[in-house]
Amino acid sequence: MTQQHEPQRSASRSGGLRSLLAVAALLGATACASSRTATIVSDPMPSGPSAAELAASRAAPSPDPRVGLAPGLFDAGEAIWNLRMVSTTPPSTDFVGSTNSDLAFSGNHVFQGNYDGVQVWDISNPAAPELVVGHVCPASQSDVSVYENLLFISGEGLSGRLDCGTQGVEETVSHHRLRGIRIFDISDVENPVNVGNVQTCRGSHTHTVLKHPDDDENVYIYVSGSAPVRPAEELAGCSALSPDEDPNSSLFRIEVIQVPLDDPGAAEIVSSPRIFQDLVAPPTHGMAPADLAAVEEARDAGKFIAEFGGQFQVLPDGFANQQIAQMMQAQGKSGPPTAADSAAFREYLPELVARMVGASEDEGDGPAPGPTQCHDITVYPEVGLAGGACEGYGLLLDISDPVNPVRIDAVADSNFSYWHSATLNNDGTAILFTDEWGGGGAPKCRESDPYEWGANAIFTIENRKMEFQSYFKLPAAQTPEENCVAHNGSLIPVPGRDIMIQGWYQGGISLIDWTDPRTPVEIAYFDRGPVTAERMQMGGSWSVYWYNGVIVNSEIARGLDIFELVPSGWLSQNEIDAANSVQLSYLNSQGQPVFEWPTTFALARAYVDQLERSGGLSTDRIQRTRSVLDDAERRSGPARRDALDELAGDLADQIEASPDGTKVRKLSEAVRALADA
Template identity: 60%
Template sequence: MTVVPTTPRRWALTLAGLALALGVLPASAQQKVKTTPSPDPREGLAAGKFDAGEAIWNMRMLSTTPSPGPFALNTNTDLAFSGNLVYQGNYNGFMVWDIANPAKPHLTTWSHCPASQSDISVYGNLAFVSAEGLSGRLDCGTQGVPEPVSADRVRGIRIFDMTDPLDPKYVGNVQTCRGSHTHTVVTDKNDPEHVYVYISGSSRVRSPEELPGCSELAPSEDPNSSLFRIEVIKVPLKDPSKAAIVGGARFLDNLAPAPQRSQPTPPQRQLTPAQDSAMAARRAAMAARPGRTGPNQCHDITVYPAVDLAGGACGGYGVLLDISDPANPRRIDAVADTNFSFWHSATFHNDGKAVLFTDEWGGGRAPRCRESDKYEWGANALFTIENGKMKFQSYYKMPARQTEWENCVAHNGSPIPIPGREVMVQGWYQGGISIFDWTDPAAPFELAFHDRGPLADGELTSAGSWSVYWYNGVIVNSEIARGLDIFELTPSEYISQNEIDAAKTVIWKELNPQEQPMMVWPASFAKARAFVDQLERSKGLTAPRIAIVREALTRAEATGGNTRNAALGQLATSLVADARGSSDAPKVTMLVNAVRELGGS
């Protein structure tokens, strides 16, 4: 930011302070690494519901299945997974699909129990469903709830017992003051008898006449205010009907002067010590202002119990939480960004050293991928985490221009378990599915995509990918208006067959993407070969060495027992020597370890 030349000095100082507090405009934010084909085949696709034009790159569609019955008339929402089953939420309830044969999913059961958004999670034999809208009824009726205050309304969490997979039993509710827009199941490694559910609600607070205790007063006026908090629910697994709120985690207090980051190193940082102390005083004054308590809600929280971290997307802030005590999440850091409107959700690197936040600017209803829409708006912001502090690195946005008839903004996705890399698949509503590599958070790039033309030509109608997640070898997409899509990756110059095969060795029994699991790869030749492919790409080994290593792996695989172990031991030893001279030594070391695991040592 430049200071207006005619501005008096006193103001110039203040404006510089404002620039530091609010961030500096990036000169030009765009894709730094461009991999996407040109012209982009996603541009200019024909409109249609089941006959829309489609563009696909480096992936293959295995099936697309329209939503049945009443679900076809309403919005499909989030997904959860258990064994061969996919739970798909819908504003009218939820569906359960068996995808043992991903080319032909079949409907196992369903629950017609309307409430928006019906975001869904599974834990063991339980399913949790979010209810936020004003029309959701305790009795699952379809007639809505016209009274502003009513004992029939449910806003919070519904709990279903799925012990009989063909017959879901509605076993209880937990009502909350703001309803549940989304929720996050959190397991406690020290307490196998209970599971926690974090409730994020972003709608208006209910009347205390409808739900006693609800309060819209500022926390300074009412310590039990329903604002500036999430609800923490504790569920006894033996009797889930006794699930109850155990606390409101008030980790959003006193957050006002979080630094607004647009670029990693704003030039305004070169201030004199006097300027610095003047600004510190101003920030302190802002923080002390009564009633100022940061964002009053969270939209979504992704927990990563393996590293005791959670990423909270809370109003105008991205919040990093310590969840070592799941009943009492504690804030470690918070960031804001002048390019971000409404922080939506988070995804971590497998080692917990980077986090990606999405900005669902416009709530997912608006077309934010037109030519006129900026790359850094309605996008992902990528941060490294260093000593508990988030450090901005770059933005990533699905790069194809979309029409004004396509709602498009960053939305839900999950990591794809390719060893040695950080790859994510993400839904962009009618912007389709984008798969990208963010191993280097400063330089993300696209690897694969799928996109359809607009649902309706000449009218903005909500559709597209609500959520798309990798689960046990396939990519499952909840399409708002069109149903359930299943894809697989195909090899390309950006992902090899070995990397795909290695990703398929990671099998989860259950997956709620808001509770991110740590990816752990069993020993496999695919994993070792994936690292070799990556070293070929990074030139971390010479071409002749790559050929020799591949040959050695092929020979070892063809043998067995002690012969194989000896060959693998020898290969590992030779690779240790390679690591010393390699420009990509960490990857060579990963390869050494993968080879040793194969050799049983």
């Protein structure tokens, strides 16, 4: 089939090309004047901070240096706190100017998705990443995952081709089009081989690879498609009708693909679970403690409080006054309301609310329509749970049977969030949903944007139910020229704490401690100025993940940034060392690995540092524990073992009395493990 240029195409093409030639000539003339190159500059490791410096570094810099950073593509202003930038590597020439997207890791390789394909980087030396291969194969969004010798890439856009061509696909129905999952064999990572493709009705916006601990023959892929449904002529069985009209509707479901590891070309869709079925008037989450306190304050000040299904709202004065006036009018009264009228209104309020808002959330009037798709699903196979961020609902799924995930709880947000992704904590006792308000291409971190919109919502998981705790949003206001909203991130394996690094597009990257789910706090960050001050141009962090001691950021326009944690008042060197003792052989962030810490002195010392911070042990005991550990480390054999055993026993005795008994127990166990090692 020859490539035809459609008659509707713009006639200004030749004119445009001529102006580009002029630009090229101009560039040629000026290029020599200021050639910017950067040679390799080694960054000496900073010397250890003093105690005073550490204490000071608990306070975030103020005013926030992320506000007012100079614009630029590769030379924007930067602000950094409690992180060290190890390297920044621009995209290779085949990929510069095209959107960099998600990351996956295997061994020393980072797979960086890009709307034009995938770049594979070797980060054996994180200070100098090397491009292994740049494989051109356009498809948006090129969400990537790896498992052993297999690389999976998502495609949903209309121009993705099965043959990896770059010319796009013109026809609305075409058998050249790829919307779904591409499967590559990367046994020879420099030469990826396309071994299979699985087409889906809505394409794949993102996907999640699920490796079930009990199944070594297959991996499963949960495909989330949110784009418009393709015509049935292009892929048989696709239907954009609602399930009432067509029980086989492509809406209201996710696709589960089974990939036989010994024959990936035979990968196919094995189920399309309707995890949204029968979602009737789901409960909205309760109010955060801080909000409840504010309501009580308002109540004390004489304001009118209305309750809607567990939520309390302070009624605006104008609204309340108008309602009182109407009530009085109905009673034939006139003139200004008296205290008796206000009291009567207070009594009448619940009835008024019931009339306005209708029945309580539990009594739906028949099945109500739920979300039609999930944006992203994070699976945590080790605990058998998954978090689904499904367009207005946060879902908790039981994935003990990977082919048939079952919804066990659902929450809808009173702030009408559009939830896009989820992260569980390592214990599986809390879940963080992100609300990608605006889709990532819009500036939603402006001063005027509400805190709860485009933010994270944190829940605890109790008895397989989700309980709302708090919101967290990037605290630094960003400009209208910077697309910014909560996006992808992952946990950092600091033992005993829930710490996550997260991308916020041009809001930069932010390290959040959500160990106390009611009070998440930012403890480190990095940000650049906008790509350009002239207009909103896509850029910023698409994803940032922790992997084997480094933090790797996929920057949409600027390429690949690598960071390391530095000690601060929030995070000790021991905690960093303990985190870095965790070694992963591969990482797909949406398939959360369980973190298990090898027995090291750093692990024990990390717990000691945390107990010092929490006051779980007396200063005296902290000091003694530290010297015993230092001493034991210098010894070996029975002398070491005995010293550690005795310490473990002493610590165990402190568990009951300590206000942080759980942590003391962890410390005691870690020391015991050191003794036995």
